[in-house]
Each structure stands twice: as C-alpha cells, then as structure tokens.
Amino acid sequence: MDDLQTEKLLFLEYLQIEKNASSLTIQHYEKDVDAFFLFMQTEGIASIKEVDYPLIRIFLTQLYQQKLSRRSVSRKLSCMRSFYRFLEREGKVTHNPFLNVSLPKEGKPIPEFFYEEELERLFSVSDLTDPLGQRNQALLELMYGTGMRVSECVATKVEDIDFFIGTILVRGKGRKERYVPFGQFAERALKKYIEDGRVSLLQKSKAQPVQLFLNAKGGALSDRGVRLILDKLVEKAAMTVNIHPHKLRHSFATHMLNQGADLRAVQELLGHENLSSTQIYTHVTKDHLRKIYRDSHPRANK
Known part of the structure; x- marks a missing residue:
C-alpha cells in the first residue's frame, strides 16, 4: 500500500499547487481516495492498474448499501475520476476506468434564502x-x-x-x-x-x-x-x-x-x-x- 499512499500524496500536491484547490476540497479528496484504497484492500487488489469496471460496480453497490445520498456517491466517483485522470497524465495507468461509470443524477435543491x-x-x-x-x-x-x-x-x-x-x-x-x-x-x-x-x-x-x-x-x-x-x-x-x-x-x-x-x-x-x-x-x-x-x-x- 506504500505505492498507493505515494500516488495519493502526489495527487493532493497537484490539487493544491496546480489546481489551487481549497483546503476543504483537498480534505474531501483525501478522505474519498483513502476510502477507495480501503475497499481495494478488502477486495485483495494491490495495484491501481488492477482496478476495472466490474470492481467499480462492486464499490458502487457498497456505497448504496451504506445509504449514502446520490450527491455523496457522485462526489466520490468524481474524486476517483480526477485521481485516475491525474495518474493517466503521469503515465501511471494507461486508461481511466472511472470514465465508463455514469455519475448518478442529482436533484438540485432549491437554495434557502431570507425574505x-x-x-x-x-x-x-x-x-x-x-x-x-x-x-x-x-x-x-x-x-x-x-x-x-x-x-x-x-x-x-x-x-x-x-x-x-x-x-x-x-x-x-x-x-x-x-x-x-x-x-x-x-x-x-x-x-x-x-x-x-x-x-x-x-x-x-x-x-x-x-x-x-x-x-x-x-x-x-x-x-x-x-x-x-x-x-x-x-x-x-x-x-x-x-x-x-x-x-x-x-x-x-x-x-x-x-x-x-x-x-x-x-x-x-x-x-x-x-x-x-x-x-x-x-x-x-x-x-x-x-x-x-x-x-x-x-x-x-x-
């Protein structure tokens, strides 16, 4: 898992320096990447190159079983999609398996306002x-x-x-x-x-x-x-x-x-x-x- 942690740290550094992401955004991304790494560990997957569409479907099923909202699931998928886009850019993987997964449609809440x-x-x-x-x-x-x-x-x-x-x-x-x-x-x-x-x-x-x-x-x-x-x-x-x-x-x-x-x-x-x-x-x-x-x-x- 040491290699995974190294890739994660490089990704977070990229978000901070190149994308100028806020500290809160970086915290969310780190948490979501760690959650996926833990899932990989439970599934016996040691390398980021082994992640494929069927595995992601299992990951999605587990997220829905946790009663997470569509917005939370969408955020986690978006995070992993960005992570793999970064890995692809760095030559660590040859394709982004998360591109094949559609983000769940969200019903946009009407914003609260004061009269x-x-x-x-x-x-x-x-x-x-x-x-x-x-x-x-x-x-x-x-x-x-x-x-x-x-x-x-x-x-x-x-x-x-x-x-x-x-x-x-x-x-x-x-x-x-x-x-x-x-x-x-x-x-x-x-x-x-x-x-x-x-x-x-x-x-x-x-x-x-x-x-x-x-x-x-x-x-x-x-x-x-x-x-x-x-x-x-x-x-x-x-x-x-x-x-x-x-x-x-x-x-x-x-x-x-x-x-x-x-x-x-x-x-x-x-x-x-x-x-x-x-x-x-x-x-x-x-x-x-x-x-x-x-x-x-x-x-x-x-």
Whole structure:
C-alpha cells in the first residue's frame, strides 16, 4: 500500500499547487481516495492498474448499501475520476476506468434564502455604538449587498474597498478576481466600522492584520467566526429560521432576479464560471412570478 499512499500524496500536491484547490476540497479528496484504497484492500487488489469496471460496480453497490445520498456517491466517483485522470497524465495507468461509470443524477435543491422582512430584523439588532456591533452590521450589509462567499469576505482587505466608485475587489475561487458594486447601506456600515469599530479592535492586537473584518481580540476573523456571529444575530432577533453564511448569498441572488436583474449580470456578480450554477435561482424566482400572476391576473384563480 506504500505505492498507493505515494500516488495519493502526489495527487493532493497537484490539487493544491496546480489546481489551487481549497483546503476543504483537498480534505474531501483525501478522505474519498483513502476510502477507495480501503475497499481495494478488502477486495485483495494491490495495484491501481488492477482496478476495472466490474470492481467499480462492486464499490458502487457498497456505497448504496451504506445509504449514502446520490450527491455523496457522485462526489466520490468524481474524486476517483480526477485521481485516475491525474495518474493517466503521469503515465501511471494507461486508461481511466472511472470514465465508463455514469455519475448518478442529482436533484438540485432549491437554495434557502431570507425574505426581505427577515433581513430587516437581522439588520436591526446590532449595537452600532459597540465595535463588535459595528463590525457585525458591516459584515451583514457587505455579504447581502454583494453576494460574496464567506471565504471571500474574510479574505477582504481594507485596501480592496473603493468608496469613491462604490466597488470592492473580490478574490474568488481559483485566484479569479472580480469587482462588485455595493450600495449606500453597505457604504455607511463599512465607513462606520472602519473609522471607529475596527480602530478599537486593532488596539487589542499586536499583529495588526490587514484583513477588513477582525475578531474580538483584534485578529483576522475566520469562516467559523462568521457562522457564530450569524447564529448570535438570529438568536438576538428572536428568529426561528436556519442560518448559514451562504444563505445571505442566496438571498442576494434571489432578490436581484426577483427585481428583474439579468441572469448573466447576476452570474458575473456571484463569480460563477458557468451560467448553470446561477440558473438554480430561477427555480425560486419562478415561484415568485407564479404568485404575482395568481395575485394580479383577473382570471388566474378562476
């Protein structure tokens, strides 16, 4: 199995250096490759060259017997397909047996989003006289006002904001950069936080981080820190809804499309490489359009 572990480490290094994959993606790939290696061991397969279509079918059967979702099975197959593509490129194998296996079709879930009145409650609970309250308000306004991913938000630096033209430089996946505009509410919240709250938080830190959003000790705010902040804001607002950082991104896209924004423009703002990633929000807006039709057309409910 030593040779297998060596190939795995080279694959993970390739993902990190050449594909610029996130640490979370690399963790998932490592876990999935290890699971397949364990399966190979139980089946008495010692070499990656011995893996063939019948063996993969047995592997698939075991995955389904574990009651895994189609999405989980699809992810594992996609991982192994990428692993063997890498091995083929490196000349370790002559073909990719996973190319013969069809990925299970997934039913795309409709993204959760906040209704506008729910957001208003969230925006009203932060103490704007307190440094952390100012930070929380700026965080909420920026994430909802731009549709940024939480990872993009915590990586933002003060110098990335251009108040003169009202845009922010966003560093997205794969080192891709985009400029996203923000509105007056976000501008006011950001200026208040940068000129007041952030200055106070910086006094607690010796490191003087360049990141825009800081934690209570003056260090750079983490992804997990954002999740905890949102949980506390929901609790403070006495709301019973589920919340996660991506829900603000979903809300941004849904509300933009509901107000007539062009799908291509929303794709650009979100930083989606493919339009299909943005089209999932049209399922939500179709429900909105149906409601407008039922409420407005004189013969809709007859």
